[in-house]
Amino acid sequence: MDAMRLVILGAAGRMGRTLVRLAHEAPDLTVAAALERPGSLALGSDAGQLAGAGHLGVPVTDDLDAALAAGDGVIDFTAPAASVFLARETARRGLVHVIGTTGCSAADDEAIAAAGAQGARIVKSGNMSLGVNLLSVLVEQAARALGPDAFDIEILEMHHRHKVDAPSGTALLLGRAAAEGRGIDLAETSVRVRDGHTGPRAAGTIGFATLRGGSVVGDHDVILAGEGERITLSHHAEDRAIFARGALRAALWARNRPPGLYSMRDVLGL
Numbered sequence: 001m002d003a004m005r006l007v008i009l010g011a012a013g014r015m016g017r018t019l020v021r022l023a024h025e026a027p028d029l030t031v032a033a034a035l036e037r038p039g040s041l042a043l044g045s046d047a048g049q050l051a052g053a054g055h056l057g058v059p060v061t062d063d064l065d066a067a068l069a070a071g072d073g074v075i076d077f078t079a080p081a082a083s084v085f086l087a088r089e090t091a092r093r094g095l096v097h098v099i100g101t102t103g104c105s106a107a108d109d110e111a112i113a114a115a116g117a118q119g120a121r122i123v124k125s126g127n128m129s130l131g132v133n134l135l136s137v138l139v140e141q142a143a144r145a146l147g148p149d150a151f152d153i154e155i156l157e158m159h160h161r162h163k164v165d166a167p168s169g170t171a172l173l174l175g176r177a178a179a180e181g182r183g184i185d186l187a188e189t190s191v192r193v194r195d196g197h198t199g200p201r202a203a204g205t206i207g208f209a210t211l212r213g214g215s216v217v218g219d220h221d222v223i224l225a226g227e228g229e230r231i232t233l234s235h236h237a238e239d240r241a242i243f244a245r246g247a248l249r250a251a252l253w254a255r256n257r258p259p260g261l262y263s264m265r266d267v268l269g270l
C-alpha cells in the first residue's frame with residue numbers, strides 16, 4: 001500500500017513539530033502538507049526545519065483546501081474551534097481526522113461526533129499514549145472492584161506553564177474511566193474546583209486537582225483513598241513523542257475503517 005499522506009494542522013506548535021518529525025521518519029507515512037492559521041509567523045517556513053528534521057520541502061501554509069486535497073488524513077493537535085471547523089471539512093471529504101485537541105465543550109464534542117456520522121474517520125482522545133490508555137483500563141477495573149462506598153477517587157494532574165485548559169483531557173479521560181467502572185455519569189459527580197469552606201467531601205464524587213508549572217510534559221495520578229489505605233495509579237509522560245506515535249498509529253488504523261468516531265482504546269484494542 002502507498003504511504004499514507006498526512007496533513008499536520010498546527011504544524012508550528014509543540015505537538016505539530018513532534019508530529020512532523022516522527023511522520024517524516026516513518027516509512028509508511030509522508031508529510032503532505034503543514035497548516036497554521038492565517039497570520040501565523042510560521043507561514044512560509046519549511047515544516048521540517050521548524051521540527052528540527054531538516055529541509056522537507058513542505059512549506060507551512062494557511063491554504064486549507066489545497067492541503068486537504070493533498071492528504072489522506074489530518075493530524076490535529078490545535079484548539080477546540082479549529083478542530084470543530086476542520087471536522088466538518090474532513091467529513092465532506094471522507095478523510096481520516098485524528099484529534100488530540102483537549103478543552104472541547106460538550107457542544108464541540110457533539111459537532112465532532114456528527115462529523116464522524118457524516119463521513120469523517122475520526123479518532124479522538126485526550127491522550128494518545130499507550131501508557132495512559134492502558135492506565136484508563138486499570139482505573140476502570142479498580143473503580144469497579146472497589147465500589148463507591150469505601151474508596152474516594154481523586155485525580156491530580158500537572159502540566160507545563162503554557163497549557164491553556166484544565167482539567168487536562170487526560171484527567172477527564174481517566175475520570176470517565178473511573179465513572180464507567182462505578183456505573184455513574186462523570187458530569188453529574190465530578191468536583192472540579194474546591195475553594196474556601198467547602199464542607200466535607202460529598203460521597204461518591206470524583207475530584208480533580210490541577211497544577212501548572214515549568215516544562216512538565218504531563219503527570220497524572222488517580223488516587224483511590226480509603227480508611228487507613230490509599231492506592232495511587234500514575235502515569236508520567238517524559239517526551240511528547242509518546243503522544244505523536246499514538247496519533248500516527250491511529251491515522252494508519254483509521255485509514256481502513258468505516259466513517260465514525262473512534263477512541264484510542266479502539267485503536268489499541270484495549
Ligand SMILES: NC(=O)C1=CN([C@@H]2O[C@H](COP(=O)(O)OP(=O)(O)OC[C@H]3O[C@@H](n4cnc5c(N)ncnc54)[C@H](OP(=O)(O)O)[C@@H]3O)[C@@H](O)[C@H]2O)C=CC1
Binds near residue numbers: 012099
Ligand atoms: N491528546 C493528546 O495525546 C495530547 C493532546 N495535546 C493537546 O493538543 C493541543 C495542542 O497542544 P500543543 O501542541 O502543546 O499547543 P501549541 O499551542 O504549542 O500548538 C497548537 C498549534 O495549533 C495552532 N492553531 C491554533 N488554531 C489553529 C487554526 N485554526 N489553524 C491552524 N493552526 C491553529 C497554534 O497556532 P497559534 O499559536 O497561532 O494559536 C499552534 O501553533 C492542546 O489542546 C493540548 O492539550 C497535547 C499533547 C498530547
Ligand SMILES: O=C(O)C1=N[C@H](C(=O)O)C[C@H](O)C1
Binds near residue numbers: 126159168
Ligand atoms: O497540553 C498538553 O501538553 C497535554 N495535553 C493533553 C491533556 O490535556 O491531557 C495530553 C498530555 O497530558 C499533554
